[in-house]
Amino acid sequence: MINEEKVLRMTKMASYEAKAGKKDKAVAGYFKGDYIGMQLIVSFVVITIAFAGTFAAYLFLNFEEVMASVYTMDLVAVGKQLLLVYLIILVIYLIATYVVYLIRYTKARRRLAVFLEYLNCLDGTEDEL
Amino acid sequence: MTNLLVMKEYIKSFYAKYEEFIVPVLKFLLGFILFTTINSRMGYMEKIDSPVIVLVASLLCSFMPLGMMVFLCAVFLMLHIFALSLECTVVLLIAYLFVMVVYFRFAPKNSLLLLVTPLLFMLKIPYVLPLAAGLFGTPASAAPIVCGAVIYYVLSYVAGNALALGSGDGDSVLQRLKDVSTGVTYNREMIIVIVAFAITVFLVYGIRRMSISYSRAIAILVGTLADIVILLVGDLMYDANFSIASVILGSIVGALLAIVLQFFHFNLDYARTEKVQFEDDEYYYYVKAVPKMAVTAPEKRVKKITTQRANQSVHRSHSHSKGKIKK
Numbered sequence: 001m002i003n004e005e006k007v008l009r010m011t012k013m014a015s016y017e018a019k020a021g022k023k024d025k026a027v028a029g030y031f032k033g034d035y036i037g038m039q040l041i042v043s044f045v046v047i048t049i050a051f052a053g054t055f056a057a058y059l060f061l062n063f064e065e066v067m068a069s070v071y072t073m074d075l076v077a078v079g080k081q082l083l084l085v086y087l088i089i090l091v092i093y094l095i096a097t098y099v100v101y102l103i104r105y106t107k108a109r110r111r112l113a114v115f116l117e118y119l120n121c122l123d124g125t126e127d128e129l
Numbered sequence: 130m131t132n133l134l135v136m137k138e139y140i141k142s143f144y145a146k147y148e149e150f151i152v153p154v155l156k157f158l159l160g161f162i163l164f165t166t167i168n169s170r171m172g173y174m175e176k177i178d179s180p181v182i183v184l185v186a187s188l189l190c191s192f193m194p195l196g197m198m199v200f201l202c203a204v205f206l207m208l209h210i211f212a213l214s215l216e217c218t219v220v221l222l223i224a225y226l227f228v229m230v231v232y233f234r235f236a237p238k239n240s241l242l243l244l245v246t247p248l249l250f251m252l253k254i255p256y257v258l259p260l261a262a263g264l265f266g267t268p269a270s271a272a273p274i275v276c277g278a279v280i281y282y283v284l285s286y287v288a289g290n291a292l293a294l295g296s297g298d299g300d301s302v303l304q305r306l307k308d309v310s311t312g313v314t315y316n317r318e319m320i321i322v323i324v325a326f327a328i329t330v331f332l333v334y335g336i337r338r339m340s341i342s343y344s345r346a347i348a349i350l351v352g353t354l355a356d357i358v359i360l361l362v363g364d365l366m367y368d369a370n371f372s373i374a375s376v377i378l379g380s381i382v383g384a385l386l387a388i389v390l391q392f393f394h395f396n397l398d399y400a401r402t403e404k405v406q407f408e409d410d411e412y413y414y415y416v417k418a419v420p421k422m423a424v425t426a427p428e429k430r431v432k433k434i435t436t437q438r439a440n441q442s443v444h445r446s447h448s449h450s451k452g453k454i455k456k
Contacts, residue, residue: 002412011416014405043234050230057223061307093230100235100269 006122013118021115024108036101043097044090051086137393145419153191160190160198163244166251167205170288174212177205195240202244206280210287214294216306217287220313224283228276236269246277247284253375256383259326260352261390263333264345271330275323282319286312318371321363329356345391353384 027035059066144151164183172178186205190198203225211218232243242262249255255278262270287294290312294305313319329352336348357380364371403418 006409007414007416010407010409010414011403011405011418014407014416015403015418018405046230046234050226053226054223057219057310061303061310063303096235 009118009122013115013122016111016115020108020111024112024115027105027108028112032102032105035105036098039097039101040094043093047090047093051089055082133392140393156195156198157187157191159244160187160201163198163202163248164205166248167202167209170251171206171209171213171284173209173291177208195244196237198244199240206284213287213291214305216309217294219306220309221283221287223310224279224313227279231272232276236267236272239266239270239273242266242270243273243277246274247281250278250281250285254379254382254386255322255326256353256356256376256380257386257390258383259329259356260333260349260383260387263330263348263352264337264387264391265394266330266334268331268334271327274326274330278319278323278326282316282322283313286316317363317367317369321360321367321369321371325356325359325363328359346388349384349387349391352387353380356380356383 030038161183164186168178168183186201190201207218207221210221228243232239242258246255246258249258258274258277259271262274286309290309294309332355333348333352336351337345341347357376360371360376361373363369364373403416405414405416405418407414407416
């Protein structure tokens with residue numbers, strides 16, 4: 001005899017597992033701090049590479065002007081200015097990363113909690129049968 | 130209004146019934162429109178500017194995830210621009226870098242918005258985008274819109290200066306590269322549009338989530354007005370040469386489209402027919418879960434009311450009964 005309630009639960013669980021379940025499990029496998037910390041490090045690497053790439057492209061494009069004025073310009077001041085721009089972009093990007101991945105982690109945990117609750121219920125019904 | 134609601138239910142049930150066919154057909158059509166538009170606007174490389182390649186690419190996209198369409202569009206654009214000039218390719222690569230940093234980190238699943246944004250910019254109705262993204266998405270949906278806008282402005286600059294860029298004479302390569310990158314990055318219109326759209330997405334999302342009556346309608350209204358105001362103030366401050374009439378008209382059309390979308394919106398993720406397989410100790414299950422329809426369309430009953438005939442029949446029966454009595 002097929003238990004309809006059980007089939008219903010199992011269908012929902014199978015559907016969840018096939019879709020978001022795999023990713024959620026991977027996300028929820030970390031502690032919150034670890035997961036967000038890892039994402040912040042990835043973001044730091046990405047934005048640093050992007051900034052370095054853009055700066056290199058700028059240098060390449062304005063090579064002649066830079067070479068002409070390299071001996072006269074205040075290198076320390078320019079360096080400080082560049083560092084400030086980099087830090088501002090970095091901070092904005094890291095804050096955005098923190099918010100986005102915090103929401104992502106919380107949602108994944110919530111969905112997984114519902115899944116586990118279903119799983120517990122399923123175990124319970126099986127015991128009853 | 131009732132008719133519209135019934136129509137909505139019909140569309141919904143039709144979609145639920147034939148979803149397996151509708152989604153690939155829609156993907157194919159979107160791919161076909163995108164590739165054809167790219168080829169007609171930027172057809173610098175003749176080898177890929179053929180209907181056969183467009184058809185094959187669209188067919189490929191019809192049964193692959195939308196990410197594939199993003200990838201193929203990027204490849205098409207890159208090849209065309211590469212055929213035009215090397216300098217533009219470098220600038221496009223930098224734009225792709227921006228897309229990777231913003232889009233792939235924050236909202237990699239919103240491929241549809243990324244694909245549709247440049248298309249709607251071309252049709253002069255991009256104003257519906259931030260409204261739709263705020264209404265149906267999350268604040269992260271601003272990322273694909275911003276990236277789509279950047280790609281559109283890079284391409285429109287390249288298409289606008291194709292003759293000068295493609296000739297290959299005159300200035301040195303470095304000088305031309307510098308000109309293109311300056312032309313793209315100092316495009317005030319682009320920066321104002323990006324800021325306006327991003328703010329509108331956040332605003333519409335914020336108002337939509339509020340627990341007030343008609344929050345979605347208010348969100349559309351406020352979003353549209355905010356969009357117009359930011360664009361016009363930006364235009365006044367930085368002299369970006371926006372056409373005021375097209376901004377206002379486009380925004381009104383965008384708001385109307387957003388209202389239509391809002392009406393016909395049904396949560397596709399949950400309205401899907403699902404097929405799952407699982408097993409327990411006793412059985413294997415192959416389940417097809419069909420979503421329930423919220424409102425069933427009323428059955429049509431045709432009631433004929435023809436007063437003349439009814440009167441005549443009443444009259445006849447009356448006279449007939451009279452005759453009977455006389456007898």
